[in-house]
Amino acid sequence: MNRTGLPSVRRANPDDARAIAQLLYDFNHEFDEPTPRVETLEQRVVHPLRGGDTVVLLIGAGPDGLAALRFRDAIWSCGLECYLAELYVIPARRRNGLGRALMEAALHQARNRGADTMEIGVDEPDDVARHLYENLGFSNRSGGGEGPLMYLYELDLRN
Amino acid sequence: MNRTGLPSVRRANPDDARAIAQLLYDFNHEFDEPTPRVETLEQRVVHPLRGGDTVVLLIGAGPDGLAALRFRDAIWSCGLECYLAELYVIPARRRNGLGRALMEAALHQARNRGADTMEIGVDEPDDVARHLYENLGFSNRSGGGEGPLMYLYELDLRN
Numbered sequence: 001m002n003r004t005g006l007p008s009v010r011r012a013n014p015d016d017a018r019a020i021a022q023l024l025y026d027f028n029h030e031f032d033e034p035t036p037r038v039e040t041l042e043q044r045v046v047h048p049l050r051g052g053d054t055v056v057l058l059i060g061a062g063p064d065g066l067a068a069l070r071f072r073d074a075i076w077s078c079g080l081e082c083y084l085a086e087l088y089v090i091p092a093r094r095r096n097g098l099g100r101a102l103m104e105a106a107l108h109q110a111r112n113r114g115a116d117t118m119e120i121g122v123d124e125p126d127d128v129a130r131h132l133y134e135n136l137g138f139s140n141r142s143g144g145g146e147g148p149l150m151y152l153y154e155l156d157l158r159n
Numbered sequence: 160m161n162r163t164g165l166p167s168v169r170r171a172n173p174d175d176a177r178a179i180a181q182l183l184y185d186f187n188h189e190f191d192e193p194t195p196r197v198e199t200l201e202q203r204v205v206h207p208l209r210g211g212d213t214v215v216l217l218i219g220a221g222p223d224g225l226a227a228l229r230f231r232d233a234i235w236s237c238g239l240e241c242y243l244a245e246l247y248v249i250p251a252r253r254r255n256g257l258g259r260a261l262m263e264a265a266l267h268q269a270r271n272r273g274a275d276t277m278e279i280g281v282d283e284p285d286d287v288a289r290h291l292y293e294n295l296g297f298s299n300r301s302g303g304g305e306g307p308l309m310y311l312y313e314l315d316l317r318n
Binding site for chain 1: 200212227232284292317
């Protein structure tokens with residue numbers, strides 16, 4: 001616990017692979033996404049945890065939630081781009097500020113590493129997440145909130 | 160020219176840095192975005208062209224357009240993620256299929272490198288680009304077009 005009464009956020013290392021795999025499995029399962037088994041995910045998780053471009057943040061003793069950040073060089077400027085790939089808190093620990101604590105740690109981590117921007121793809125009905133991101137200053141309008149709506153388009157190349 | 164009557168698409172190399180910088184400058188200028196000088200952009204462009212995670216495709220003799228692709232390892236699967244960072248055709252050459260030719264080459268490039276997905280951030284009023292992406296199978300709804308709208312959220316961390 002820190003002085004806010006919330007569990008501290010810590011950066012995951014390869015020893016956390018199993019716990020991360022379990023959270024990811026639960027995440028996919030909750031939202032009816034197809035998911036590999038926990039053992040398969042555990043093997044996959046080790047690689048990004050060892051690489052330099054991915055940071056996973058964990059919160060709580062379970063752990064009870066995670067944020068996954070990807071970093072890369074910006075192509076036309078000198079800084080880094082940061083992408084929030086995942087944000088998840090287990091159902092039993094929701095509405096307790098854990099998501100916000102993870103996001104604040106994620107922003108701190110991104111700024112410390114020299115990221116100029118953070119981007120997130122969010123589904124329209126995901127009101128809780130959208131409210132959190134907007135509360136932290138994110139906008140789905142370009143130009144820092146003054147411009148038009150920004151959509152995320154995707155194509156599955158395996159089809 | 161290839162058999163479609165369109166100029167061929169080719170992959171840029173560091174010798175194209177000046178031409179790419181000019182296209183990027185024109186792009187920013189046209190859309191009233193702040194932009195560094197062409198000389199500054201030229202210096203910055205060389206680095207991503209040498210790195211392994213960025214591919215710039217060029218079309219036309221000018222060249223008259225570009226597509227910039229970023230690649231990275233997916234974190235929870237074995238493939239790559241591809242992000243279309245830029246797509247630009249100079250005003251004088253629009254409505255001639257150059258954007259589509261660039262996109263088809265981009266999809267070919269992404270599949271060849273083993274990307275599982277391609278993502279694009281698009282402003283809502285950008286009808287021409289959205290129509291092109293949708294025509295190629297992209298959707299701004301998750302689940303391959305069946306699910307909810309996907310927004311792109313962004314925060315400038317330098318403020």
